[in-house]
Structure formats: structure tokens, C-alpha cells
Amino acid sequence: MLSTLHPPRSLSRFPRYTLCTLTAQSSPSTTPPPHSQILSIRRALLSRQVTTTQLAESYLTRLRLTEPHLKSFLHVSDAVSQQAHCLDGKIARNEEVGPLAGVLVGVKDNICTVDMPSTGGSRVLDGYRPPFDATAVRKIKELGGIVVGKTNLDEFGMGSTTEASAFQVTANPWDVSRVPGGSSGGSAAAVSARQCVVSLGSDTGGSVRQPASFCGVVGLKPTYGRVSRYGLMAYASSLDVIGCFGSSVADTGILLRVISGHDRLDATSSKREVPDFASQFASINLLESKPLKGLRVGLIRQTLDDGVDSGVVSLIRGAASHLEELGCSVTEISLPSFSLGLPAYYVLASSESSSNLSRYDGVRYGNQAAVDELNSLYGDSRAKGFGPEVKRRILMGTYALSAGYYDAYYKRAQQVRTLVRKSFKAALDQNDILVSPAAPSAAYKIGEKKDDPLAMYAGDIMTVNVNLAGLPALVLPCGFVEGGVAGLPVGIQMIGAAFDEVLKILIAIDILI
């Protein structure tokens, strides 16, 4: 059965651009540690096998090599070497360095960084440099992480392919004629191509999970409120979360712990204690002893229906069998409200975005249209500054909130949201985790859905419910379907109860890899 799962570890986990290996990985170890780039780097640095400068240089070399094909970054920091040098000094002096010391982090460009441009992928913010770091970025920097650059995205996070960026189209590292997914396509592609160790994305309706699936990396969407949104350019505030990409569950867990926690600058951030996710990882040598015994897994029937690629369905079913072999009890469950989530999501997200994007009125940020009259200033600046997908959602959202339509759209969508939340709650009372594909298909061709927004929206069916319910979910590679150069990765989505990122998901998943 194991062979049907294609455990990613036994495959070449990285596409052809990334075949060179890290010096740090060759470190011998008596007890097998969890698969983690971050931990490997730490060991290599502290044992003086490699310097931060060497490490950073190897990533930057690969970045320079691959970037012309991938275009994952909108901006690459020119301070990486200097920061690496600084860390090397600390290590040489035996000073304490944080858990992310020497870790190169890519940051989605809708997350504010004080020393770099932050455009959100939009013309309206062309050249904008925020005067502050997002809380998540600040924490990463404080713990030794090095921000390598700002990654490409669909404008303000609105899109599922990264084609809606105002600046460039990012390619999928597994097949450069295909999309990396979106909206965090740049962050997913960058980790997939080893342009950086881990990266931050944002997930409003699946924008971390779907590109993780398309690019064959691990994507973690935390519980709403787990990570401060301060410094994340708002798309749909009640759904937005900052999420993590890594090449292993352990890496996303370590990164999540760094960026989590209450922030007095975000009133919706949770005051719950942040567990040490890394300490929960089970060791790989437990694999033979049914380590997941007792874990109840619910396979969501509605996500394996018509409209889902048959290759994807069989990979998910294969993964479910593998989970059973590891001791889980897997049952198929039904979430009748599942299909309602998609339209409700698009109404709510568009409504909130129509409000959140009002601030880009041409008065304060770049791209001020040269007109005399105030209404023309607003109109022209926004007409020139926003791309078509953003305009479409502003129009939809404005319509849904208008007098006379509010009850039929916004209010009704909120009612559906309550329904979705309740049905997930009920399902998670019966199961420890729920399982589904992360997307109905593997990565598709660039341009394939560009002129068919509804087809693109439909691709979000697997992920949007999780945002409506505010739950944590993790996507990790579970195999390949045919296509591209050497197959295209497919991810499985595992959904946990609120604030249960740790015990029920991470343990299970690290073993699964």
C-alpha cells in the first residue's frame, strides 16, 4: 500500500531546478531527527560545518539561476549578505542566536517590510515602502531569520494563479508552462525551487494551500487569530491569515511558532498560548508501530465527487489507506453545506475587499491620476491602478453590500458561513482531522483559466470552507499525477479543530511524510 502513496521522501522532492544539495544536509546523526531544513541548518551552523554566509550564498546563487525562469520574486533584498555576516559574527563569538538563525525567508509582497518595497502585487502601490514591519516579519527578524525578498502574488491576494499580479507571471517550478497556483504563488514556487528555506504567504480562501499543492511543498494555514494580521494588507479581514510554506511539516511548524501569538496591534489575534509545535513531532523510527492509533480521520465525501480530477481522487484515497495502516480509523463523512461555501466565500470576501481597498484612492499612494476634480481623481487613479480581477471583486462586493441587496447577498452569505462553521464543528467533534484534496486538479497551464474567472473560482472549492470556519489546515504533497516534465505534485489537505494545529495535525503529518 505504501507504494500507492508515493511518499514524497522517496521521490525527488524538488523539481529539476533544485537538484544541487545543501552542504548542511550531509551532517551525520545517530538518532534520526524530523525532516527539517531549519533544524539541519541550525545544527550545521552551530557545529561550524558551514557559515551563514556560505549558506546564504548557495541560496542566492540558486535564486539568481532560477529566477529568470520562475519569476517568484518581485524584489530581492540586497542586505542578505550583510545580515549573514552579522550572524556569523555572533556565532563566532558564541552569542545566542535565535531558532531561525541563518534561515532565508521569502515574504509575500502583501506583507509589509520596512526596508523593502511592499506592493501587494498592485500598481496602486508601485514603489510603496511601508514605515513598519508586519508583526510576523518583525518576529522572524528578531529570531534570526533573514528576509531574502518579496514574493509575487495575485494583486492583493485576489486570484488562484498569480497571473493577476500587476508586475509578472510566476511559473511553476515543476513545469514552467504551468501556474504555481495562487495567490501566494511566488512564496510556494520559491520554497519549491529552494530559492529560500521557508516563506510566508497569506490565505484568505486557499491562497497558501492551493499553491502548496501545485508546487509540491508543505503549506500551513493557521487558525484565524493564531497569527497577527498587523502588516498584512487586508483583502478580506475576517478570512485573512498569514500562513507558512516549507519543505517539511517540521519547518512550517517551527515557522508558525515563531510568528504566532497575541499582538496588541491586532484586536482579532488570539491570546491563547502558543505550543511548541516542534516538540510534538514524532520520531520517524516510530513508523512501524502504528503511531497514529486512535486518530479519527474523516474523509469528506463531497470533495471526491464529480468535477475532481480522477488522479487526484485516487491519490487522496491512497493517502487515506496509508493513514489507516499507520493506525488511524478513516471514515467517509458528509458535509452537506460544503458546496454552499464557495458562493458564500465570494460574496463575503468581495464585500470586505470592496471596503478594504477603498483606501487606495489616489490621494495618498503612488499613481495619482492628473485630474483637477476630486471624483475624477478617485475614479481615474483607481481605474489605472487596479487590475481587472480586483475591479471585478470590488464591483461584486459593492453590489452585495448595497441597500436593497445586502440581505440577499451579504447577510445570506453570513448565514451560510454560520452553517458551514457549525457543520465543521460537528464533524470535528466526531473526528480528529478531516481530509480532502487541496485542489480539484494539479497545476494547469498559464493562461488556461485567465479569461474564465468562474472556472478559476470553482478551483477554490476545496479550501474556502476552512476560511469561513476559521480552522487550521495543512497541505502536504501526497503524490504525483501525470503531466508536465516528470509528473505534477498533488497535495492532501488535513483540517483540524480550531487552535489544534499541533497535536492532531502535525504529529500525523510528519509521520506521513
Place this chain on the structure above:
Amino acid sequence: MIASTFFRSIQNHHLLLYPTALFRRKNGVLYCTMKSTEAQTATQEKEKPQPKIPHRSQTRTIDKISKDYEAVIGIETHVQLNTLTKAFCSCPYNYGSPPNTSICPICMGLPGALPVLNSKVIQCAVKVGLALNCKLSLNSKFDRKQYFYPDLPKGYQISQFDVPIATGGYLDLDLPVDLNRAGVPLLEIVSEPDMRTGIEASEYAAELQRLVRYLGVSNGNMQEGSLRCDVNVSVRPIGQSQFGTKVEIKNLNSFSSMGRAIDFEISRQVQLHSQGQGDLIAQETRLWEEGAQKTVTMRKKEGLSDYRYFPEPDLPGVILTKAYVDAIRDSLPEAPEMKRRRYEKMGLSMQDVLFLANDINVAQFFDETIAKGADVKLAANWIMGDIAAYMKNEKLTISEIKLVPQELAELIASIKGGTISGKIGKEILFGLLAKGGTVKGLIEEKDLVQIVDPLEIEKMVDKVLAENPKQLEQYRGGKTKLQGFFAGQVMKVSKGKANPGLLNKILVERLNAKS
């Protein structure tokens, strides 16, 4: 008498269910206007309050209306809270600070910045809500109100739309628009359209001002814009239940201009109605022009604006616990109207009551003075007389003068006990007002203790009689009016310190003594 009408009408609604109930349905002309009350406050002269008739030319019109038409007035009051920091960030704000000096990513609405509610805003809202005896919503929420405006950085205001924190007077939280003040916490208090005259409306606003000052939630200053009243006025034929077309009046910088603006607007609308031109009354916003004493069109309303309200996703709902509300309730100061009733029971005149209770600082000064045992009526007289006059001349508030309640009580006791005369009392008072110190200290320092020794006074009387033989002769010849002259001379000799009673007694004895 006129004032007492006003006062009693308040008293009738002692439960103060909502502010509008306060002034509802009074008998036309029997009001003390706010203007005369203010003048009273300021000059401290004991004039009889004069009913102020707004505009003679309009009075007739208004009289006519009262027969055929009735005005419907509602007031929307914006109270700027003195929370020290803005509503949704920790920037300080001060009225009059240079533009854009206290701003941060949050109040500038920069991408990625999020609002965090200043808990003092809620505290102020609960205070006002409780003081108005509103029904508090233990669960309320914030909403976004959306429109484009150059000084509105985010393109929306954070406000409360359908679940305000307090209802019953209807209380609303709102935020204003200009960038330097963006995020300045405002409380919006909306009245029911229950008022019928300008004077009623300005009394309502004045009572609200008094209340927010009592509660210490705002300085309530209309000139600075800390208290802003927008008034809605419509008229309709008496007997008609449907409202007429509503006109909004802005730019009301004082209570008296509010009253005059409303009365002007009523008569304008009535005149149009009575000339059969009621359809010329447009739903619009009009400005009050103080110079011309009239309202002029500011902008016509083009249908209703659609603000596309929806719940603010960046702020969790406001949840008030009973313990929190109870703690605030326990800390509330005595309401103006309770204070007035208490003062009335002490036997003070209505005029005294209205004056003393008008300003919480004055009321506190008075309360502290009588707590030190001072005679109630005398304390009131001193405060409303010389102290108020001094404050007015020196442009000081009662908290800024050097005199403390303890010493006023001492002064009153010293006069009552005969240690000093009333005249010397005044002298000491001005010393205390200007320089502070104690009554005892000033008496000693200036050697002002009253002379009550009969022998000493006798000596002075004898001296004066001896020095004025001519007048003495005239007096004894029947010109007894000269007694006053002699008394004055003796007082002069005593440097004002002779006990007047004793002085007169001895003087009369000596004058009438056959020598």
C-alpha cells in the same frame, strides 16, 4: 420665577428616561433661555432672569404658526471625548495641535495597519449611557460606514450602525473625518424628534453639555467643536401625523444661535407653507449665518446616501460584563438634575440652584464649602457674588482661583461670629482670591480683627465728637441725620475695624448725652 418653571419641568421627569423627555411639552413662552442663564453665570449680578424673545419680527410669525403648524425638531449631538488618545490607536490628540503632528500607520490608514479600540471610549460611552438612563447593550459591535472623502484615509469610518452601545436616548459611537483628527473618539447622541421650539432644543443641548462635563467625558466646548449639534427641523400642519420635509442645520456655535437658527428655520418653512409653497422646502443641509441671522442652503441632498454598512471585521464585538457596568455606575457623579433637586431642598432659590449646579466645578466648590459647616445661603451668596465677579474679571475658572472652600467657610464663620465685619470680610476675600493663604493669617497680617472693646470704641467716638464740634452742635440742634456722618468718621478712625453695632450704640449714647 421663569427659571423655576424650567427647573420644575425637569423635576417632573426625575427618572430621566431619555433626554428628550426632559423638555417635552412645556408651556410655550415660560422659559429662561440659555443665554440669560449664561449671562447670569458670567456676571454674577443678581438680575432677574429675563425671558429672551428671539426675534421680534419672527415672534408674530411663530405665534401664528402655533395655531396652524407645529415644528418637529431632532438633534444629533457629537461629543468629542477627552480620552487623551485617539479611538483606535495610541496617538495623543489635542484640539488645535498642528495638522498631522500626531499620526501613526493606524490613523493614517496605511496598508496592513489595524484599528484597536481604546477601552476608554467604551468607558465614556457607558458613563454617558448610564447617566442618561439608557438601556445598555452588553453585546454591541462596530460597523464600517463607507464613503470617499479626501481626509478619510481608509475610505470608511468605524462607527456603530444597528447595535449601538446604549439605547433609550439612542447613543451612538462615531468617528469624524479629518486626518489630524482622524480617529478622535466621538459619541453621537441622537434625540427623538420630540422638540417643538428653538428654546426647547437649546435647553436640551445645554443639559447634555452640563452632563458630559459633570461626567468628565468631554470639555463640551462648542467653539472648539468638542460639542457639535446638528439640528433637523420640519414643520407640519397641526393634527397631521406625517412628518414634513426635513431640513438639517449646521454651523451652530452656541446654544443661543441654535435657538435662533431653529426659530428662523421654523418661520421660514411655515411662511412657505402658508403661502402654498410648501413644496419649495427641500431636503437639504442649511448653514446658520450668524451675521445675517438666517439659514442658507449648503447642499441639497440627492436622495439617500448608501453607506453600505457592514460589521467591522477588524474589531471583535464589544462585550460588557455586569461587573464592569456596575463599577462605572458606582463611580458616577451626582447628575446635574439630582444636584439641582438637592440644592432646592436646602432652601436655595431657584436662581441660586440653577447657577450653582450649572458648572460641576462650581457645584463642587459649593458642596465642599458647606461640608465645612458654612451657612448654605451665605456660601451661595459669596460664590455667586464677589467670587463669580472676580472670576469674570480675571477670566479664571473656579478651579484656578487661589481661594479654597475651607477658607471660604472660615471667612463666613468669622463674619457670622463677629470676628470681622462684612466689609473687612470682602477685603480678606479679595486677598484670598488673588494670593491664597488663610483667613486667620490675613486677619493677623493686616491687623483686621474687629474692635469689640466698648472702651476703645468710646475713645474713638469721643475723639470724633471733639474734632467736629460744629456738626455736633447741628446734630443736637435737631439735624439727627448727621448720625451717619459721625458713624462714618468713627469707622474711619478705627480703620474699618470697629464693630458696627457697638459703634452705633455707643455713638447714639454719646450724641444724645447732655454734656
